[in-house]
Amino acid sequence: MRVMVIVKASADSEAGVLPTRQELTDMGKFNEELVKAGVMLAGEGLHPSSRGVRVTYAHGKVTVLDGPFTETKELVAGFWLWQVKSMEEAVEWMRRAPFRHFNREEAVEIRRVFEAEDFGDNLTPELKAQEESQRARSNALKQ
Secondary structure (H helix, E strand, O other), rough: EEEEEEEOOEEEEEOOOOOOHHHHHHHHHHHHEEEEEEOOEEEOOOHHHHHHHEEEEEEEEEEEEOOOOEEEEEEEEEEEEEEEEOHHHHHHHHHHOOHOOOOOOOOOOEOOOOHHHHHHHHHHHHHHHHHHHHHHHHOOOOO
């Protein structure tokens, strides 16, 4: 199954405080372990919300709001996309993450990514074929 590991934002990440050289080195080693194990599909850090926008939709109206956004605990600072056998495996990988060595508080959230079979009969054969075609075309663009 695929899971997204969401690294929650902090006051430091929202202030644009960059990781130290040691933190980058430690995270690079951890990411290399994930890649060698065939777990990591993608992973990126995000700029602070002050450099982003929020688009909301309500009652047929679209609203665009420039950052920063005040509720830091609701923001994302980065993510990984992993292929794991179970949620327990994902948690075990996170127990090995170097965050515990950083001199600050960090939080992550692990959430399962929807797969086609999760949608049941609502995902018709035509919609499934469309999704597969879009994924294939998207992957081809990356190469």
